[in-house]
Amino acid sequence: xxxxxxxxxxxGGIVLGALYALMATGLALVWTTLGxxxxxxxxxxxxxxxxxxxxxxTEASGAGLLAGAAVSIIxxxxxxxxxxxLLIKPFERSPDIVVKSVIxxxxxxxxxxxxxxxxxxxxxxxxxxxxxxxxxxLGITISRNEMAVVALAIVILAALGVFLQxxxxxxxxxxxxxxxxxxxxxxxxxxxxxxxxxxLSAALAALAGILIGSIRFMNPSMGSDPLMKxxxxxxxxxxxxxxxxxxAAFIVGLLEAVxxxxxxxxxxxxxxxxxxxxxxxxxxxxxxxRYRKSV
Amino acid sequence: MTDTLLLDVxxxxxGYEPLQIFRKIDLSLAQGASVGLFGPNGHGKTTFLRxxxxxxxxxxxxxxxxxxxxxxxxxxxxxxxxxxxxxAITRRRMDPKAVARAGLIHVPQGNLLFPDMTVxxxxxxxxxxxxxxxxxxxxxxxxxxxxxxxxxxxxxxIRFLSGGERQMVAIGVGLMAAPKLLILDEPTLGLSPKLRGxxxxxxxxxxxxxxPLIVVDQDIAFLEELIDTLYLFDHGxxxxxIEKADMPTHEEIMxxxxxxxxx
Numbered sequence: 367x368x369x370x371x372x373x374x375x376x377x378g379g380i381v382l383g384a385l386y387a388l389m390a391t392g393l394a395l396v397w398t399t400l401g402x403x404x405x406x407x408x409x410x411x412x413x414x415x416x417x418x419x420x421x422x423x424t425e426a427s428g429a430g431l432l433a434g435a436a437v438s439i440i441x442x443x444x445x446x447x448x449x450x451x452l453l454i455k456p457f458e459r460s461p462d463i464v465v466k467s468v469i470x471x472x473x474x475x476x477x478x479x480x481x482x483x484x485x486x487x488x489x490x491x492x493x494x495x496x497x498x499x500x501x502x503x504l505g506i507t508i509s510r511n512e513m514a515v516v517a518l519a520i521v522i523l524a525a526l527g528v529f530l531q532x533x534x535x536x537x538x539x540x541x542x543x544x545x546x547x548x549x550x551x552x553x554x555x556x557x558x559x560x561x562x563x564x565x566l567s568a569a570l571a572a573l574a575g576i577l578i579g580s581i582r583f584m585n586p587s588m589g590s591d592p593l594m595k596x597x598x599x600x601x602x603x604x605x606x607x608x609x610x611x612x613x614a615a616f617i618v619g620l621l622e623a624v625x626x627x628x629x630x631x632x633x634x635x636x637x638x639x640x641x642x643x644x645x646x647x648x649x650x651x652x653x654x655x656r657y658r659k660s661v
Numbered sequence: 662m663t664d665t666l667l668l669d670v671x672x673x674x675x676g677y678e679p680l681q682i683f684r685k686i687d688l689s690l691a692q693g694a695s696v697g698l699f700g701p702n703g704h705g706k707t708t709f710l711r712x713x714x715x716x717x718x719x720x721x722x723x724x725x726x727x728x729x730x731x732x733x734x735x736x737x738x739x740x741x742x743x744x745x746x747x748x749a750i751t752r753r754r755m756d757p758k759a760v761a762r763a764g765l766i767h768v769p770q771g772n773l774l775f776p777d778m779t780v781x782x783x784x785x786x787x788x789x790x791x792x793x794x795x796x797x798x799x800x801x802x803x804x805x806x807x808x809x810x811x812x813x814x815x816x817x818x819i820r821f822l823s824g825g826e827r828q829m830v831a832i833g834v835g836l837m838a839a840p841k842l843l844i845l846d847e848p849t850l851g852l853s854p855k856l857r858g859x860x861x862x863x864x865x866x867x868x869x870x871x872x873p874l875i876v877v878d879q880d881i882a883f884l885e886e887l888i889d890t891l892y893l894f895d896h897g898x899x900x901x902x903i904e905k906a907d908m909p910t911h912e913e914i915m916x917x918x919x920x921x922x923x924x
Contacts, residue, residue, distance in 0.1 A: 456749040537786055544778065
């Protein structure tokens with residue numbers, strides 16, 4: 367392996383890691399706040415990308431990528447809140463909401479995916495890159511677009527972290543996640559916070575979708591593989607801390623890049639899962655976890 | 662009548678579906694007065710208080726607080742199909758957020774608070790979420806004077822606090838919401854005698870500063886010093902209402918509750 371190959375693998379891993387971090391954080395936000403796992407998250411990624419394409423692409427409205435991204439992120443925030451009210455809230459007081467929400471969010475994913483298929487068709491599409499051209503760092507050439515993706519993901523995640531730590535709304539969100547009843551007794555509007563958490567998670571998914579769409583081709587089921595990876599990342603990293611899934615995302619991204627080089631595309635998920643199981647046997651709360659939130 | 666009463670609960674029914682826990686509770690609190698609830702464990706005191714603060718819906722009856730009705734009036738509809746999700750088609754009959762924002766603040770039994778938040782963060786939430794934003798800094802000082810230990814532990818996470826410290830923070834959180842009426846559900850439960858005394862005197866101070874209380878406790882002597890009226894809770898009903906003037910001794914209460922001499 368030459369040094370250049372190694373650098374390429376590392377870079378690929380970092381780009382993957384940044385995308386996984388965005389997706390996994392969105393997933394973890396809903397998981398920690400509502401205590402459920404949202405299987406429609408992958409479809410949110412696809413829907414976000416398609417909405418952005420509809421506004422941005424010259425084949426459609428042609429309003430440019432920035433406008434497309436803005437409409438997509440805001441639109442997905444609203445759609446996420448709607449999905450919460452339609453698919454989660456009716457079961458809120460049911461004791462087995464965890465099981466029920468698996469089915470309702472899977473149903474939502476299937477319905478939304480078919481809507482995408484119906485509206486935009488199954489043909490591959492692509493968003494224009496955020497930045498054109500290449501740049502060179504330390505003697506290796508990389509696309510500016512991929513660097514922009516990584517930078518944007520890190521900035522957004524840092525902003526989200528500060529929001530959860532410092533902003534009153536973010537603090538309230540963490541409070542609800544940690545003790546719903548005590549939060550209610552303080553006068554926190556739990557239902558509204560749940561809707562906002564779901565909306566924020568969907569907006570993060572939309573951003574991830576747009577970034578993926580600017581690197582790879584888009585199709586209606588483009589979210590299912592990233593969803594699987596995000597799930598691995600969340601379980602791998604643990605959700606005790608906001609940063610757990612982020613570190614894990616970069617580890618998983620790098621592992622995947624290395625595995626793809628060493629054992630090939632088809633075997634890398636197998637190796638990834640094997641590593642995950644070994645980690646979970648040794649650290650059941652995830653690599654960076656400390657205690658388990660009971661759901 | 663409602664004008665002069667701070668809290669007026671009339672014929673309140675409630676429980677956990679499908680089990681009714683308490684029936685026809687009548688409880689009232691004049692402006693500036695405090696009441697105590699006393700009764701054995703498992704007789705519905707905590708369930709009643711959870712209903713009062715809107716965590717669970719009342720089944721029937723009325724709750725007036727500060728001249729406003731907190732629950733939707735009337736009995737709830739019958740729930741004949743036991744497997745049907747009535748939550749999907751019925752509105753909630755009470756909103757915990759509205760209760761807290763009206764100033765009826767509940768410090769629950771054995772409050773675990775937010776294990777991974779610091780004491781400072783925890784104290785900062787209520788003023789933003791509901792009430793007490795105007796005097797937040799002042800109230801915070803008051804809480805620190807009341808519980809110096811809370812001030813020492815500001816930067817620590819809740820899960821590293823002892824049971825007593827956690828209880829202090831829980832009461833502090835209640836105070837931060839600028840309560841018009843503070844509900845304390847067994848505030849000294851499971852604490853050492855020394856800490857019990859410390860907390861008891863802090864609660865006296867809170868009472869002295871003009872905050873009306875509803876206190877549940879197993880210690881009649883402690884209740885006696887705080888309250889104007891004592892309600893005896895027995896099998897989900899109020900079995901007796903005793904004014905301060907005729908407050909019985911512990912032995913007399915045991916006789917009232919259990920009908921026999923326990924000594």
